[in-house]
Amino acid sequence: MAETTPDAENDKCEDLLDSLRRGRPAAGQDPVKRSQIIDGARRVFIDKGFEAASMNDITREAGVSKGTIYVYFANKEELFEALIEEERGSIFKNMYDLLDRSDDLRQTLVKFGKVLSMKITSARVIQAQRTVIGASDRIPDMGARFYERGPKRGHDRMVTFLNAAIERGLLRIDDVDLAAYQFTDLCLAGLFRQCIFAYRVKAPSQEEIEHIVRSGVDMFLKAYGTASLAEEERHQMIALEAKS
Amino acid sequence: MAETTPDAENDKCEDLLDSLRRGRPAAGQDPVKRSQIIDGARRVFIDKGFEAASMNDITREAGVSKGTIYVYFANKEELFEALIEEERGSIFKNMYDLLDRSDDLRQTLVKFGKVLSMKITSARVIQAQRTVIGASDRIPDMGARFYERGPKRGHDRMVTFLNAAIERGLLRIDDVDLAAYQFTDLCLAGLFRQCIFAYRVKAPSQEEIEHIVRSGVDMFLKAYGTASLAEEERHQMIALEAKS
Amino acid sequence: MAETTPDAENDKCEDLLDSLRRGRPAAGQDPVKRSQIIDGARRVFIDKGFEAASMNDITREAGVSKGTIYVYFANKEELFEALIEEERGSIFKNMYDLLDRSDDLRQTLVKFGKVLSMKITSARVIQAQRTVIGASDRIPDMGARFYERGPKRGHDRMVTFLNAAIERGLLRIDDVDLAAYQFTDLCLAGLFRQCIFAYRVKAPSQEEIEHIVRSGVDMFLKAYGTASLAEEERHQMIALEAKS
Amino acid sequence: MAETTPDAENDKCEDLLDSLRRGRPAAGQDPVKRSQIIDGARRVFIDKGFEAASMNDITREAGVSKGTIYVYFANKEELFEALIEEERGSIFKNMYDLLDRSDDLRQTLVKFGKVLSMKITSARVIQAQRTVIGASDRIPDMGARFYERGPKRGHDRMVTFLNAAIERGLLRIDDVDLAAYQFTDLCLAGLFRQCIFAYRVKAPSQEEIEHIVRSGVDMFLKAYGTASLAEEERHQMIALEAKS
DNA sequence: TATGAATGAGTGTTCATTCAT
DNA sequence: GATGAATGAACACTCATTCAT
Incomplete structure (x- = not known):
């Protein structure tokens, strides 16, 4: 073929x-x-x-x-x-490839969070989600099927990613499943509901998303980052400063 | 009169x-x-x-x-x-009164988070939200009006509450607005989208919500709590241990 | 009483x-x-x-x-x-009293014609007539009853008036009934249909009505006036000229 | 093509x-x-x-x-x-063709007047007019449009016809527009309102129409006919008498 | 007697679906 | 296999009339 x-x-x-x-x-x-x-x-x-x-x-x-x-x-x-x-x-094809590269953890989370947040809050996707949600009552399982094949798959990829980071000793997480949800929802903090209810009529700006995602990643790593992650990041910082 | x-x-x-x-x-x-x-x-x-x-x-x-x-x-x-x-x-009448008592911060956040999460994910509220979202396409502003009078007001109350805690020296937050969104979305981590898309067909259990909210509050306070909050909590812990 | x-x-x-x-x-x-x-x-x-x-x-x-x-x-x-x-x-009460005075014939016809034409083409009366006509199909006899008690009565008065003028030797008419219709319709020449079909949106002006009525009366008297009418009018003219 | x-x-x-x-x-x-x-x-x-x-x-x-x-x-x-x-x-297709032949004036007017009167007072046309009139209140312009495409066009044809007769020296008319209206309304003398108000429930007979139209044409020509028309008609009369 | 809240058949118009071509 | 003209049930909304108060 x-x-x-x-x-x-x-x-x-x-x-x-x-x-x-x-x-x-x-x-x-x-x-x-x-x-x-x-x-x-x-x-x-x-x-x-x-x-x-x-x-x-x-x-x-x-x-x-x-x-x-x-x-x-x-x-x-x-x-x-x-x-x-x-x-x-x-829309979501290839998005999760970002998680496959074993780059610097914080960088990866920020990059991925930004793409995720941008896609989910894009006018087109919001429209589609609204329509699916609205139709859910009439067409049983449509919403569930949508969630399963969309958000659910993304979530699973995130779980895998977090487990890898745990393996690498960079994170320490009790409930990885929950942590994955927390990460996603921190990246969308405030945005999803605003968009889905049409309170926001246009998609958030790049800058806004960056601000939210960085704040979310900070919080996430403050909560789940290990000492060795901190160490690593300190080294990177020093290296970076040396360069400039 | x-x-x-x-x-x-x-x-x-x-x-x-x-x-x-x-x-x-x-x-x-x-x-x-x-x-x-x-x-x-x-x-x-x-x-x-x-x-x-x-x-x-x-x-x-x-x-x-x-x-x-x-x-x-x-x-x-x-x-x-x-x-x-x-x-x-x-449904939401009086919910925000929980934020008016100046109790122990962590306790308050957990209590409030649990109620919030429970209400928003209750079958009835989810259904109503689905209907509003579905109608938003045809009736511009209906969703926005809903958001303004509902989620938006709750958010404002949360901002006020956080500012009070900052005043009391218990929290240090750069972007209080964002923090309020983060708190809410941490309390709903994973739940909102699962419910709204009918992937979950019934409301989450008390235990599940408690687990999610506690985890979210931990994360939130790890990120925004001050030294004096930690001090206060240490004292409480000692007091509590002494009692038992 | x-x-x-x-x-x-x-x-x-x-x-x-x-x-x-x-x-x-x-x-x-x-x-x-x-x-x-x-x-x-x-x-x-x-x-x-x-x-x-x-x-x-x-x-x-x-x-x-x-x-x-x-x-x-x-x-x-x-x-x-x-x-x-x-x-x-x-509306029509008293209108026909004009025909009871045995004034100068031409004058009387002109005066009466003007009032008749003005009333029938007034916005109010046209509206009422339109409504009656429109309702005629649904309410059998309504139109007939309207015609009988309205236009028909006026017509009868006109016939009486013309007969009196014939008696006085001023007119010679074969078919008095027809002549009465002709008089009325000459006074309304072109107006009635224009108004009833809303081609004219407002009532004709005084001047226009005067022009039409005078022309109609001329025609009417040219057709039905006797030599003695002509004689009488000649005398009046002379008298009028003498005065001025 | x-x-x-x-x-x-x-x-x-x-x-x-x-x-x-x-x-x-x-x-x-x-x-x-x-x-x-x-x-x-x-x-x-x-x-x-x-x-x-x-x-x-x-x-x-x-x-x-x-x-x-x-x-x-x-x-x-x-x-x-x-x-x-x-x-x-x-209904009205070709009716006005009668006016295109340059026949004897009186004959033409009588012929045309009869057809006109007959058509306008036919049960079907009266019904239609009633419906249009009734609808005029709610749908502005419908009546006007009807008048424009119907009665108005007929009127224009009549004006043209009268102007031609004036050119030929047969008529002398100050206000041709008014004269055209007078002619039409004389042909319908008494009939239109009787029919439209359903006072007459059936269309007038041929004889009645003939009587009315002849009387109207007499009146019209007495008012607007020139000496040369009279002359022409005298010749025709003589010719006719000679034949018989 | 007078009231006006309640009724429900009726309105013009749309649109997912069918089926003869 | 593809077409699109025809269908008619369904829609939101109105209003002449009734009847409990």
Whole structure:
């Protein structure tokens, strides 16, 4: 199988699996058309929210006929969920790679925290989250599925990362799971609820995020950092001063 | 009778006189009927979300006629906001009084954090927040208004509390505003998003909340507590040990 | 019976007759309240038309309760018709007295034509006529009744007047009935349809009406005037010239 | 193919191609369905008036679904206006051609006056006018638009015709505009208001119209005819007598 | 008798979904 | 397989009328 883009491959596979899983007729197999539909749907759903988006809008935006959409997706909800699935993939993909490099701990946490905070509070992602949350009541498990495949995965990566740091003797943490949540929520301190409730109408600035994340990392390391982390950081500081 | 604004007083008096005169409350003034409507609306809105809830559903659930609802509330939105207002009132009323007592700092933070966390993650409040978030796309400002009258006020109370503790020399904080957000989000670490996305289907247990809050308070005080706080806590500990 | 104002007397009589005719219960007998209702109804119906006027509007405008209106009038339509009845009376009352004076013929026709044309094209009367016409389909005979008691009566007076002029040898007319219609319609030439279709949004000016009426009277007398009329007019002219 | 506006041409072409390609007319383009809707609408609007007619009634009467009506017409008003437009087209089309032949003046006026009077007082046209008048209050300009495209155009044609007759030396008229109105209203003398108020429940007979029109034309020509018209008519009379 | 709160059928319009072409 | 015209249930909201007080 020739590797093109991982995304496209993924899609094709999922499509096939899907059609097997659901026993759908041979129709609705063209991944190009599927993408076309999802792209149109994205523009409309993000722009208007789930309820206000009309299938006609999507039809127009996607440039395919009403009937065709219903060949690929059983109904509006299924289309929406498919879109969310894709969306998440395209946004958070690769974000966690930052955690794989075994750089300086504080640096890594700050870098990662900034990216995380920026992505989660970006207008687009907030919109999508709002829509998912709003639709959660109507479509059981949609929210749960979203959380599982999104925030949950990120959390797991963070747990792994923290465990590695513990191994390296840099951190000492009783409840690593909790610590991972604390880290994430410190990076978003105040922001998430402000954004999700539309109290903030635009995404926080780079500077604001940097300020919050640095403060959060300070707090986090003051709480969980070991003596050897402090030692290491002291050395780095000295080295840095020597350079300048 | 404490004079507030003359208008409000006047209105109240006229209403009362009216209802006495006629033995029937004025249109849109009967608190029993109002409650009846809001109760029906609560069940429907919470169950289906703002958009999917129909006024007919509410009519049926509340056991009043369509027309009557429109006597009490100008439209669907106003009914929804009234419901939310009531909800918030009935849930968060008095919660912040915990911050007024100048008790032992750590104790206070833990107590308050536990109540806060418990309330915000209670099934009912989560449901209401989901509905507000979902409605935010279509009704700009509804979410913002919700945030302002709810989370924002709580945040302000927390800022005041922290400033008092700083005054007392127990805390040293650069950015009090940020610290308040950090405190709240540490108390909810991991919980809020899990609940709001329905990944958790039931509210966290007392024990879990206690664990999270204690951990958060530890972290918070490790970061912002002064030497005199430590001193004070050491004395308490000794006193406590002596007792036992 | 003490003569107060002819209008009030009329009303009282009609009310009594009404209640006898319809066998209504003793309720709804107070002519003051009846007038109050009709006055409110007038403002609302004239302002909004039959369908758009709401009984609530009328309630508010009349300053009586909903129930009271329904004591005096069986329903919206009956109220409307009662209003129209009154309206016509108050507007056209006395207008035809102009025809009773045996003045100079041309003068009389011009004077009468001007008043007629002005009244019929006045905003108020046009509104009322529009409403009657619009309601005619829904309320059988309303239009006919309106025509009979309004335009028809005026027409009859005009026929009488023309016959008198014929008697005096001033006119020679084959079909007096037709001539009366011709006179009226010449006085309104072009105006009635323009007004009733709201092509003209405001009533024609005094000057315009004068121009139209004079032209119509000229035509009318050229067609139906006798030699002796011409003679008479010649004398008048001479007399007039002599004076100046 | 005569190029009018490129856009209009384009649209027309695309529509045609579309319907050929698919063997089905484009949305809102099927003239059969359009007629079906308008026919249903005609029955309902004429029967109940604009306000009282409900889209549900029309749906039922037309035998199409609610949605389909809204594909063909944006809203109730637009449907109503389309109906009126059609109505006018089908009734008054070609009527004014009578004025294009330069026949004997009196004959032409009589012929035209008869047709005009007959059409305007026909049950169908009266009904339509009643509906428009009734709707005028709520929908400003609807009546005006009706007047402009109907009576106003007819009036303009009459003005042109009279000017031609003046040119030919047959008439002498100071105010041609007024004269045109006078002619029309003489042809309808008494009829229009009787019909529009439903005092007359059926259209006037041929004979009655003939009588009224002849009388009106007599009057009109007595007022505006020149000596040369009289001369011409005398010659015709002699010629006619000679023949018999 | 007079009141006005309550009623609920009715309004014009939208839109997810179907199915003949 | 793809299309998009047609569908009709559903929507938020109004208002003539009733009837308990």
